Amino acid sequence: MANQGSDRRAVLQMIAKAAAASQFPGFSRWMFGQQHEHAESGTVPPRAANYQPSYFSASEYRTIDILTGLIIPHDESPGAQEAGASEFIDFLAAHGEEQIQQPMRDGLKWLDAAARKSYGAGFAALAPEQQSEILKRVAYRDGAAQGDGEGRAFFRLIRRYTVMGYYTSRAGLSELDYPGLQLYSQSPACPHTGDPEHRHLPPPRV
Amino acid sequence: MPNQIYDVIVIGTGAGGGMAIHTLCQAGAKVCALNASRRLNPGKDFRNHRKPYDMPFRGFGEPAKRKQWIGYMDNEYTEGIWEHEIVFTTAPGTEWTWRRCFAVGGKTNFWGRSSARFSDIDFRAASRDGYDVDWPITYDEIAPYYSRVERMIGVASTVQNRPSNPDGEYLPPMNFRCIDRILESGSHKVGIPYLPDRIAQLTVPHAGHPACHYCANCTEGCDVGAFFSTPWFFLPAAEKSGNLDLRTNALCKNILVDENGHAKGVAYIDRNTKQEVEVYGKAVVLAASCVESARIVLNSKSRHWPDGIANSSGQAGRNLCDHLYGTTARGYFPQLLGQPSFPDNVSSSTVAWMPRWQNLDNPRKEKFIRGYSVYPDGGCGEFPGYFDEIDGFGRDYKRQIKRRYPTPVSFYIQAPTQRSDANYVDIDPAVKDAYGIPAARLHFAWDKNTLLMWEHGKHSCEQLLRASGAEYLGSAAEPDTPGTSLHETGTLRMGNDPKRFVTNRFGQAHDVPNLYVCDASVFPNCTDKTTTISILAFTLRTVEYLVENLKKS
Numbered sequence: 001m002a003n004q005g006s007d008r009r010a011v012l013q014m015i016a017k018a019a020a021a022s023q024f025p026g027f028s029r030w031m032f033g034q035q036h037e038h039a040e041s042g043t044v045p046p047r048a049a050n051y052q053p054s055y056f057s058a059s060e061y062r063t064i065d066i067l068t069g070l071i072i073p074h075d076e077s078p079g080a081q082e083a084g085a086s087e088f089i090d091f092l093a094a095h096g097e098e099q100i101q102q103p104m105r106d107g108l109k110w111l112d113a114a115a116r117k118s119y120g121a122g123f124a125a126l127a128p129e130q131q132s133e134i135l136k137r138v139a140y141r142d143g144a145a146q147g148d149g150e151g152r153a154f155f156r157l158i159r160r161y162t163v164m165g166y167y168t169s170r171a172g173l174s175e176l177d178y179p180g181l182q183l184y185s186q187s188p189a190c191p192h193t194g195d196p197e198h199r200h201l202p203p204p205r206v
Numbered sequence: 207m208p209n210q211i212y213d214v215i216v217i218g219t220g221a222g223g224g225m226a227i228h229t230l231c232q233a234g235a236k237v238c239a240l241n242a243s244r245r246l247n248p249g250k251d252f253r254n255h256r257k258p259y260d261m262p263f264r265g266f267g268e269p270a271k272r273k274q275w276i277g278y279m280d281n282e283y284t285e286g287i288w289e290h291e292i293v294f295t296t297a298p299g300t301e302w303t304w305r306r307c308f309a310v311g312g313k314t315n316f317w318g319r320s321s322a323r324f325s326d327i328d329f330r331a332a333s334r335d336g337y338d339v340d341w342p343i344t345y346d347e348i349a350p351y352y353s354r355v356e357r358m359i360g361v362a363s364t365v366q367n368r369p370s371n372p373d374g375e376y377l378p379p380m381n382f383r384c385i386d387r388i389l390e391s392g393s394h395k396v397g398i399p400y401l402p403d404r405i406a407q408l409t410v411p412h413a414g415h416p417a418c419h420y421c422a423n424c425t426e427g428c429d430v431g432a433f434f435s436t437p438w439f440f441l442p443a444a445e446k447s448g449n450l451d452l453r454t455n456a457l458c459k460n461i462l463v464d465e466n467g468h469a470k471g472v473a474y475i476d477r478n479t480k481q482e483v484e485v486y487g488k489a490v491v492l493a494a495s496c497v498e499s500a501r502i503v504l505n506s507k508s509r510h511w512p513d514g515i516a517n518s519s520g521q522a523g524r525n526l527c528d529h530l531y532g533t534t535a536r537g538y539f540p541q542l543l544g545q546p547s548f549p550d551n552v553s554s555s556t557v558a559w560m561p562r563w564q565n566l567d568n569p570r571k572e573k574f575i576r577g578y579s580v581y582p583d584g585g586c587g588e589f590p591g592y593f594d595e596i597d598g599f600g601r602d603y604k605r606q607i608k609r610r611y612p613t614p615v616s617f618y619i620q621a622p623t624q625r626s627d628a629n630y631v632d633i634d635p636a637v638k639d640a641y642g643i644p645a646a647r648l649h650f651a652w653d654k655n656t657l658l659m660w661e662h663g664k665h666s667c668e669q670l671l672r673a674s675g676a677e678y679l680g681s682a683a684e685p686d687t688p689g690t691s692l693h694e695t696g697t698l699r700m701g702n703d704p705k706r707f708v709t710n711r712f713g714q715a716h717d718v719p720n721l722y723v724c725d726a727s728v729f730p731n732c733t734d735k736t737t738t739i740s741i742l743a744f745t746l747r748t749v750e751y752l753v754e755n756l757k758k759s
Contacts (some may be wrong), residue, residue: 075604155599166590167256168589
């Protein structure tokens with residue numbers, strides 16, 4: 001056990017990854033991430049246009065994908081759409097994640113009904129500003145439009161799974177600048193000597 | 207070699223079994239070690255720096271499998287390592303969450319590494335406050351064994367001169383992170399000690415093992431052996447000595463006795479063939495972990511031992527204690543909002559702790575007796591678990607998540623339960639495991655004293671958070687389920703009176719002199735400290751005593 005060489009470890013790791021990737025052929029972006037292990041952080045492969053959802057219908061999937069992009073948009077850094085959050089959601093649903101099977105479908109129906117009521121068309125067909133307006137009604141705990149329990153529950157659900165998909169992707173971990181799974185020569189020490197209470201730090205970066 | 211008689215049969219290869227094997231093989235004894243599951247391959251079974259996006263389910267796990275996971279360590283990265291086949295049961299009203307690693311090395315592959323010595327305030331607690339019994343051992347007797355263990359495994363800490371926490375022989379401590387500096391400042395205001403933990407994680411190369419590289423996720427296995435586990439530290443040399451016959455997938459069924467009622471061997475089930483096999487030895491070391499060892503004792507019935515081997519006292523399985531674990535407070539530091547990410551959570555380790563500060567001078571000062579310790583945690587984790595605390599969506603939501611990233615802080619309490627007639631292990635008369643061995647049944651509930659510590663801990667940690675300038679966000683509604691800590695003690699506890707205790711002050715069974723117990727089941731109660739380093743120290747002492755006895759016989 002103790003003489004397990006690092007070369008052998010690397011090989012085993014590659015085999016394990018290749019096996020995992022081969023079992024999940026739908027994952028264009030994830031496979032890309034696995035093959036390009038040493039790509040510059042922040043590099044995100046271009047969006048695959050031809051993903052075929054395996055649990056949701058094409059139109060359900062289209063709406064889910066739009067929602068992930070509204071929740072975590074592309075701004076200075078890639079957003080949830082580039083990171084494949086919708087594929088992650090579809091993949092989990094296809095593998096038995098009950099919370100996002102029927103509840104997600106019901107929520108999407110609620111969303112389309114709300115869109116039709118306000119703007120006379122399904123959610124996916126609306127302008128981004130109109131889509132945001134609908135989400136705003138259900139996205140804030142103390143918002144003006146209290147009482148829409150179903151919409152609020154659906155928003156929390158889709159946001160939860162968008163966050164799960166995005167912040168476990170290469171793009172999401174890069175957005176946070178996740179400092180783990182790297183090598184450090186000594187245990188990282190607080191750099192703010194002379195300011196133990198951290199009351200006088202440089203201005204926030206974000 | 208069907209009729210070979212080994213010098214010693216060791217049941218288990220975790221902290222106690224591994225130390226026993228190591229010590230015995232070095233002393234030249236012929237050892238047969240039984241391990242209930244397979245060998246692990248660090249290159250394949252451990253996390254090995256895999257990132258969430260390297261995993262099909264991003265570390266969250268396949269939904270159907272996730273439902274069967276036991277606690278947070280049983281996850282997509284460690285799939286297939288935790289025991290799910292060997293069942294146990296719980297009495298009505300008992301909840302018990304129990305992650306068992308039966309692979310070679312046991313839980314040392316994934317342990318939390320906190321390694322404080324027990325002290326006389328623990329051993330003589332009954333004399334101080336009048337509850338239960340003292341330990342049949344003094345700190346002076348065990349201290350040299352702690353020192354030797356610390357030299358073997360490497361423990362990082364500082365000299366702290368705390369009344370409840372004897373200092374040991376330490377490697378340089380881990381450095382304090384931002385959250386530690388902030389909490390340390392706050393701790394001075396509220397009078398709670400905030401100090402480097404004693405942690406068995408190599409801050410410098412030690413005894414042929416490399417220093418930690420702080421990649422994080424240690425509890426999913428270390429691929430370079432930079433913290434103590436028996437497969438990295440003890441078993442290779444033992445196998446090299448030629449004195450060890452390590453049998454895997456060997457699930458212990460019962461201890462065999464001779465015509466005098468002494469141990470003569472062990473019957474086990476080979477999990478591959480499902481055949482029962484017997485091995486014979488001059489002595490048996492029982493180190494299957496607290497509850498499993500009690501199960502083996504209680505299942506070892508014979509003409510001599512109708513209630514289980516070495517159980518004339520009737521105490522085997524009784525006196526079960528555990529650590530109450532739970533999040534006493536959580537919040538975030540506004541001071542750190544929007545600051546650059548910092549690798550302050552990457553060792554996934556207890557860099558700091560708040561060692562017991564209650565009832566030190568006056569054992570009855572608080573509403574509860576004894577005391578508890580607390581571990582802080584926080585900083586830039588692998589997942590922004592606070593995402594649901596922020597409202598909204600879009601660009602601002604994304605920005606808020608990033609701003610909060612360096613700021614989270616929380617506390618985790620480690621509070622000992624006290625001995626109670628209501629908490630024990632017995633054999634379920636109706637349930638057998640997949641190999642026909644009667645299952646252990648747990649009877650357990652938190653006692654009032656421990657719940658008073660929980661309340662006290664919540665209050666103390668809230669005070670500390672506020673004194674440190676943090677936003678306080680509450681505590682867990684309830685403590686974690688019993689069993690979560692994996693620090694069960696007491697089921698074969700040691701004491702001088704054979705009528706009241708299963709084992710003597712050396713961990714030797716009173717009734718069966720060639721049966722020795724080398725796990726936390728011998729500890730008379732649960733202290734505020736973790737168990738592993740004490741299992742190692744007590745085992746070293748027990749096994750050297752065993753070797754002397756072997757030489758005499």
